[in-house]
Amino acid sequence: MESFALEKLAVELNGTPLGAKDSFFTNLQDSRTCDENSLCFVRDAKFLATLSPNAGAVITTEALANEITATKNFIIVDNPYLAYARATQLFFEKYNENNAKIEPKIGTNVTIGKNSVINGNCVIGDNVVIHDNVSIYSCTNIGSNSIIHSGTVIGSDGFGYAPKKEGWEKIAHLGGVVIGSDVEIGANCAIDRGALGDTVIKDGVKFDNHIHIAHNVEIGENTAIAGQSGVAGSVKIGKNCQIAGKVGIVGWLEITDNVTVMAGTLVTKSLKQPGVYSGVMPVQNHKDALKFAAKLKR
Amino acid sequence: MESFALEKLAVELNGTPLGAKDSFFTNLQDSRTCDENSLCFVRDAKFLATLSPNAGAVITTEALANEITATKNFIIVDNPYLAYARATQLFFEKYNENNAKIEPKIGTNVTIGKNSVINGNCVIGDNVVIHDNVSIYSCTNIGSNSIIHSGTVIGSDGFGYAPKKEGWEKIAHLGGVVIGSDVEIGANCAIDRGALGDTVIKDGVKFDNHIHIAHNVEIGENTAIAGQSGVAGSVKIGKNCQIAGKVGIVGWLEITDNVTVMAGTLVTKSLKQPGVYSGVMPVQNHKDALKFAAKLKR
Amino acid sequence: MESFALEKLAVELNGTPLGAKDSFFTNLQDSRTCDENSLCFVRDAKFLATLSPNAGAVITTEALANEITATKNFIIVDNPYLAYARATQLFFEKYNENNAKIEPKIGTNVTIGKNSVINGNCVIGDNVVIHDNVSIYSCTNIGSNSIIHSGTVIGSDGFGYAPKKEGWEKIAHLGGVVIGSDVEIGANCAIDRGALGDTVIKDGVKFDNHIHIAHNVEIGENTAIAGQSGVAGSVKIGKNCQIAGKVGIVGWLEITDNVTVMAGTLVTKSLKQPGVYSGVMPVQNHKDALKFAAKLKR
Numbered sequence: 001m002e003s004f005a006l007e008k009l010a011v012e013l014n015g016t017p018l019g020a021k022d023s024f025f026t027n028l029q030d031s032r033t034c035d036e037n038s039l040c041f042v043r044d045a046k047f048l049a050t051l052s053p054n055a056g057a058v059i060t061t062e063a064l065a066n067e068i069t070a071t072k073n074f075i076i077v078d079n080p081y082l083a084y085a086r087a088t089q090l091f092f093e094k095y096n097e098n099n100a101k102i103e104p105k106i107g108t109n110v111t112i113g114k115n116s117v118i119n120g121n122c123v124i125g126d127n128v129v130i131h132d133n134v135s136i137y138s139c140t141n142i143g144s145n146s147i148i149h150s151g152t153v154i155g156s157d158g159f160g161y162a163p164k165k166e167g168w169e170k171i172a173h174l175g176g177v178v179i180g181s182d183v184e185i186g187a188n189c190a191i192d193r194g195a196l197g198d199t200v201i202k203d204g205v206k207f208d209n210h211i212h213i214a215h216n217v218e219i220g221e222n223t224a225i226a227g228q229s230g231v232a233g234s235v236k237i238g239k240n241c242q243i244a245g246k247v248g249i250v251g252w253l254e255i256t257d258n259v260t261v262m263a264g265t266l267v268t269k270s271l272k273q274p275g276v277y278s279g280v281m282p283v284q285n286h287k288d289a290l291k292f293a294a295k296l297k298r
Numbered sequence: 299m300e301s302f303a304l305e306k307l308a309v310e311l312n313g314t315p316l317g318a319k320d321s322f323f324t325n326l327q328d329s330r331t332c333d334e335n336s337l338c339f340v341r342d343a344k345f346l347a348t349l350s351p352n353a354g355a356v357i358t359t360e361a362l363a364n365e366i367t368a369t370k371n372f373i374i375v376d377n378p379y380l381a382y383a384r385a386t387q388l389f390f391e392k393y394n395e396n397n398a399k400i401e402p403k404i405g406t407n408v409t410i411g412k413n414s415v416i417n418g419n420c421v422i423g424d425n426v427v428i429h430d431n432v433s434i435y436s437c438t439n440i441g442s443n444s445i446i447h448s449g450t451v452i453g454s455d456g457f458g459y460a461p462k463k464e465g466w467e468k469i470a471h472l473g474g475v476v477i478g479s480d481v482e483i484g485a486n487c488a489i490d491r492g493a494l495g496d497t498v499i500k501d502g503v504k505f506d507n508h509i510h511i512a513h514n515v516e517i518g519e520n521t522a523i524a525g526q527s528g529v530a531g532s533v534k535i536g537k538n539c540q541i542a543g544k545v546g547i548v549g550w551l552e553i554t555d556n557v558t559v560m561a562g563t564l565v566t567k568s569l570k571q572p573g574v575y576s577g578v579m580p581v582q583n584h585k586d587a588l589k590f591a592a593k594l595k596r
Numbered sequence: 597m598e599s600f601a602l603e604k605l606a607v608e609l610n611g612t613p614l615g616a617k618d619s620f621f622t623n624l625q626d627s628r629t630c631d632e633n634s635l636c637f638v639r640d641a642k643f644l645a646t647l648s649p650n651a652g653a654v655i656t657t658e659a660l661a662n663e664i665t666a667t668k669n670f671i672i673v674d675n676p677y678l679a680y681a682r683a684t685q686l687f688f689e690k691y692n693e694n695n696a697k698i699e700p701k702i703g704t705n706v707t708i709g710k711n712s713v714i715n716g717n718c719v720i721g722d723n724v725v726i727h728d729n730v731s732i733y734s735c736t737n738i739g740s741n742s743i744i745h746s747g748t749v750i751g752s753d754g755f756g757y758a759p760k761k762e763g764w765e766k767i768a769h770l771g772g773v774v775i776g777s778d779v780e781i782g783a784n785c786a787i788d789r790g791a792l793g794d795t796v797i798k799d800g801v802k803f804d805n806h807i808h809i810a811h812n813v814e815i816g817e818n819t820a821i822a823g824q825s826g827v828a829g830s831v832k833i834g835k836n837c838q839i840a841g842k843v844g845i846v847g848w849l850e851i852t853d854n855v856t857v858m859a860g861t862l863v864t865k866s867l868k869q870p871g872v873y874s875g876v877m878p879v880q881n882h883k884d885a886l887k888f889a890a891k892l893k894r
């Protein structure tokens with residue numbers, strides 16, 4: 001990472017620096033874990049309670065800054081989320097350049113298929129099998145004995161944008177992907193890198209084909225996910241879960257250990273108790289389905 | 299495109315030519331926009347009202363031809379849709395050959411990843427980033443500053459076939475894909491080329507991973523679509539829409555500007571008013587879900 | 597395949613050999629079709645009725661072995677499914693090595709795109725078009741005139757694991773994929789190889805983009821499947837079916853000929869009568885949808 005002086009960053013973000021204007025900050029971090037050498041952002045009072053007491057500096061509004069005691073260093077802006085998005089782009093340039101310089105480390109007895117690409121700063125463990133036409137972006141770790149099937153993409157940017165007057169400002173992604181040992185990833189999956197911090201797939205996890213894992217998801221040991229299921233950003237799934245095919249899990253939810261979700265279910269709330277969950281319309285003869293729907297409506 | 303004389307085409311399509319049999323036609327077009335140098339087809343009376351007054355010639359049935367005044371040039375067949383499918387194949391051969399001859403035009407400061415393929419007659423704007431293992435078929439335009447993630451396919455044939463006695467006759471695809479500026483396309487997406495005319499993705503559109511865009515879809519400026527959503531053929535989506543993950547939109551529908559569709563919804567009708575739309579079964583403990591379903595049925 | 601003596605296999609599987617301990621077996625097979633040179637496994641009494649009378653040897657429990665008359669050769673284990681998973685791994689090594697040695701056979705007038713990979717022991721029929729960045733694993737047959745679009749993966753391992761004390765034991769896949777003639781497979785599809793026996797896609801089948809076909813599925817002639825639909829393991833779909841987009845079909849079901857399944861439906865039971873089937877929640881204005889859901893719950 002490049003270091004930025006608070007004052008210089010404030011200029012780039014069209015904000016006002018407060019505090020130690022000539023201090024240098026080397027990183028952008030999540031507000032909950034931000035250390036003294038790093039910046040974070042706070043866009044809403046609800047994030048104040050979990051703000052790290054060691055945050056080096058905070059991008060926020062004037063009103064919110066008045067309530068923050070963790071630091072005296074601020075970049076005051078009207079729209080902290082938009083300023084954060086722009087900050088990620090500033091830090092990304094150096095992040096990307098540094099990653100590109102670091103040769104991937106490949107373990108012993110690794111099989112790499114034809115036309116598979118492993119970018120800089122990746123670590124591939126022993127006995128890993130990567131099939132053909134796999135794309136691995138920089139900053140991906142894969143543990144030993146894991147298998148990656150063809151067409152899978154690991155480390156693509158997450159789907160993150162700050163809304164602006166016209167359209168969207170891209171949030172550059174400064175995290176990576178950490179995949180454990182004995183993991184198998186099916187064909188044509190896509191696992192996004194983290195925005196700040198990593199996307200984490202623990203040991204023994206098994207993915208079928210066409211699995212979509214968004215940024216900053218965490219999946220616990222030995223959890224298995226069947227075909228065409230998708231997990232939205234920052235979801236945490238526990239250990240030994242079984243997620244059937246075509247399941248969707250919406251963002252920021254938590255699913256505890258030993259949960260089974262049946263096929264086609266959309267999970268719209270955290271599942272805090274182990275057990276079996278479902279929620280689909282029954283398949284019917286279409287005429288019956290129409291009658292059923294009409295009756296329901298009455 | 300190759301030119302075909304009306305008479306020759308009629309022979310190839312097992313049809314009867316009427317009118318200027320030795321006139322040459324250079325293109326197949328949509329019946330609504332067909333010009334004097336082109337052919338179109340009409341397979342049902344409901345398409346008569348929108349038939350272009352400048353149509354050069356029409357592939358249709360004898361009965362329908364009697365109602366058409368826009369032109370006197372016809373190829374009379376029993377099954378216009380099947381004849382159209384065969385006509386696309388005739389025109390495709392030259393279309394494909396011509397595209398292959400034209401080197402892609404690549405703008406300045408373009409990044410092209412490893413093993414990405416850009417076929418003939420493509421135009422890639424300035425500052426575009428194409429990651430690894432991307433497949434871009436001929437006749438794809440990508441505007442400046444756009445980003446295409448790994449594994450994505452742009453310009454594959456749409457899913458179009460005319461039913462015939464045994465099975466399906468392929469409709470060759472003579473359109474392309476036009477992607478605007480400041481667009482980001484996630485990993486392992488698939489965007490099909492148009493059948494006649496183009497598939498269009500406007501400026502500022504953002505796609506997450508595994509998005510499926512069928513032939514002749516149009517998506518308005520700054521619309522964002524989350525993971526694993528799919529848009530069927532000829533759908534029009536307006537500007538500034540937010541389509542969440544795992545949404546499906548069935549063919550030929552129109553969605554106006556500023557519509558939000560929540561995760562997992564299947565859109566089965568046009569959405570003509572801005573607003574938020576949804577429609578999913580609630581996730582429940584599976585035993586409760588079974589009781590719920592049983593009660594519903596009663 | 598390598599041959600294994602019953603006694604040696606029993607040692608590898610931590611089991612007890614019974615019967616002709618020095619007999620050699622060359623293959624693992626499905627219990628319904630197992631021949632005298634092959635082994636199969638029986639893990640539950642419900643599979644006894646369909647056990648092949650010619651089975652060479654059976655991996656099973658002591659209790660189940662007492663009920664089997666088809667053979668006197670057994671490997672007695674506590675957990676037949678787990679022992680079977682380990683047996684697949686033993687046979688896989690040789691299977692894989694042999695496949696790698698056999699050059700693919702490519703027909704006449706075949707087009708193979710850039711960066712597409714065709715592994716050993718494949719057979720590609722005449723006039724086949726394989727677009728760019730396609731991944732074809734060993735033991736895939738593709739019939740003449742078929743078209744495979746970019747990003748598609750054929751022959752990846754199916755999603756099969758035996759549960760063990762901690763996590764999952766991989767079931768190595770010893771089958772292949774057999775695709776008929778005049779088949780078209782869209783972009784970014786994934787078609788898994790069979791576990792024992794093949795995954796079979798019959799003549800004239802058409803797949804849109806992002807189709808997921810699990811291990812040992814069979815799809816009948818001229819069936820068409822639209823975008824983002826998925827078919828779980830061992831499902832049999834008949835001829836001339838039309839499966840719309842975003843449909844899911846759960847494992848082991850049978851769908852007869854001439855069935856239409858509408859978009860977004862999750863098929864949770866076999867469909868034994870031709871006809872049209874559906875089952876989705878209606879899309880509504882979100883406020884109405886919430887009221888509707890609340891009323892349903894009461």
